[in-house]
Amino acid sequence: MFQKTELQSGVNLYTRQTAQFKTVSLAIKFTAPLTEETAAARTVLANVLEDSTAQYPTRTKLRQALEELYGAVFYTDTGKRGNEHILTVYAECVNEEYLRNPDAAVFEQLLSLVTESLFAPNLVNGEFDQAIVEREKQTVIDRIGSVYNDKTRFANKRMLELIRSGEPASQSAYGTEQSVSTVTGKSLKDTYDRMLKEDTIDIYILGDVDTDQLTDRAHTLLPFASGSRKTVSDLKSSEGKGNVVPKHIREKQDMKQGKLNLAYSTPVTFKHPDYPKMQMMNGVLGGFAHSKLFINVREKESLAYYCSSSYASQYGLLYIMSGIDANEEEKTAKLIEEQIDAIREGSITDLEIHQTLSLLSNSIRSAFDSAKGQIEIYDQYKLLDEDFSANQLIEKWKMVTKEDIQNMASTLTKEITYLLSGREAIDHE
Template sequence: MFHKTELQSGVNLYTRQTAQFKTVSVAIKFTAPLTEESAAARTVLANVLEDSSAQYPTRTKLRQALEELYGAVYYTDTSKRGNEHIFTIYAESVNEEYLRNPDVPVFEQLLTLVTESLFKPNLNDGVFDGAIVEREKQTVIDRIGSVYNDKTRYANKRMLELIRSGQPASLSASGTEKAVSAITKESLKTTYDQMLNEDTIDIYILGDVDTKQLTERAQTLFPFTQRTRKSMPAEAGKQDGYVPTVKHIREKQDMKQGKLNMAFSTPVGFKHPDYPKMQMMNGVLGGFAHSKLFINVREKESLAYYCSSSYASHYGLLYVMSGIDAEQEEKTAALIDQQIEALRDGDISDLEIRQTLALLSNSIRSSFDSAKGQIEIYDQYKLLDENFTADKLIEEWERVTKEDIQQMAAVLTKEITYLLSGREAMDHE
């Protein structure tokens, strides 16, 4: 799908020549171990680098430069994947072939803007501008705090903190408010230097361009030095024969709708050979509108406003999330358990399997409808196969049988039932 070129040890260029889009895209991904402190610093740094540069020292001037490039896109983002934190710079411009004046080197100029913003940031006396840093710190703090107003997100976050406290599964890609508050303009410059000199780097260029020429120029465009990939130990999996004590925790806040969440651990993670089988099992259980949780818990019994499952493969966890009236907690939890037991017992129809296969297939194929989607999907699945294609994964889903789904349900181990409800709700304690 993408052609890989190693620019330096730990620095790879991935190019794809395609006329599928009228745009040309570039993404630069910096990967490092995930900690609360590094996530906070790197997220603030992402905001600061998106704000301005030495060439365009104000947000207004940078945005004006992008507008002059026929509305080119340039932004930064942070995310996490397993034990690692990913800092992404993404930029996109129209392919000049579609302009009235095709001689304007729009993508060349965008590449210059991106590389100058990265290698020549907006510094004062060798450090970042203090006012910009403080402003962006507050922006990140506000973003972190917003989770408390979204009770669906908060309930899942709180549940993970209860079962994976201090581990990557429960850490935010933006860090914590405390860690963000501790950042200074000097410490942020240290984070920037470490990122450029120590992170593993993956560069993607996708579009109808001369990828051979870009590859030849890449060393000049992206003068990174060689580095060794840093990694954190993978989270310890569930030990054979070990069954954790199941937690049942209820908490209250000022809210109306109750949030009933469950978490199940599984030894089947992203790199496990049974990963496609677990994806199919999750789809039959609660991944879609035809799934057992939606049909039986929400539609037939009307016990939940929503009810679905999600498979966090990098952490070996499967979540069930539902919105309920708190008084219906026990009945709803029991019915959710029944759906998993049904899978274990083989109560799985051919229709459920076909519908799940169709929706999983449509989902990954639709990701290829955008340049960014192609980059993001490949960036994840290249960890399994650098020759990854959607068709290869779909073929693996097609081989999944009812018995495979039974086996995947059988290896789920419940770790917690968590209810977040309003203070006026019935007190079960």
């Protein structure tokens, strides 16, 4: 799908020539070990790099430069995958072949702007401008704080903290409010220097461009210095059933709808050979509107405003999230458990398997309808196979049998039942 070129140890270029889009897209991904402190600093850094450069020292001037490139897009983002923290720089512009002036060299100019943001940022006396840093710190703090106002997200975050405290599964890609508050212009410059020298770097260029020419020029266009780039080790798989004693925890806040979440561990993680089978099992259980949780808990019994499952393959976790009347906790939790037991016992229809296969297939195919989707999907699945294609994964899903789905449900070990409810709810404790 993408052609890989190693520019230096730890720095790889992935190019794909395609006429599918009328745009040319660039993504540069910086990967480092995930900690709360580094996540906070790197998220602030991402915002600051997007704000301005040495040549365009204000946000307004940088945005004006992008507008002159026929409305080109340039932004940054941070995320996590397993025990990795990923800072991404995205850029996209129209392919000049579709302009009245085909010699506009729009992508070349956009590439120059991106490289300036990385190699000639807006510094004051060798540090990042403290005023900009303080403004972007507040932006990140507000983003972190927003989770407390979204009780669905908060309940899931809290549940993960209770079973995976201090581990990547429960850590935010944005860090904590406290760790963000300690960032300064000087410390951010140190974070920036380490990122350029120590991160693993993956560069993606996708569009109807001369990829061979871009590959030849990549060393000049993206002059990353040689350094000791860190290789992030894989997470250890869950031990599965073991001697886990399920927790049952209830907490209260000022809210109306109760949030009932359950979490299960499994030894089947992203790189496990049974990964596609677990994806299918999750789809049958609660991944879609035809799934058992949706049909039986929400539709038939009307016990939940929503009820679905998610498979966090990087952490070997499957969790079920539902919005309920807190007084119906026991009845809802019992019915949820019955859906898992039904799959373990083989109560799976051919229609459920067919619908799950169709929806999983449509989901990955639709992701390939955008340039960013192709980059993001490939960036994840190249860890399994650098020749990855959507059809390869779809073929693996097609091979999954009812017995496979049963076996995947049998690997699940419940770790917690967590209820977040309003203070007026009946106290069962």
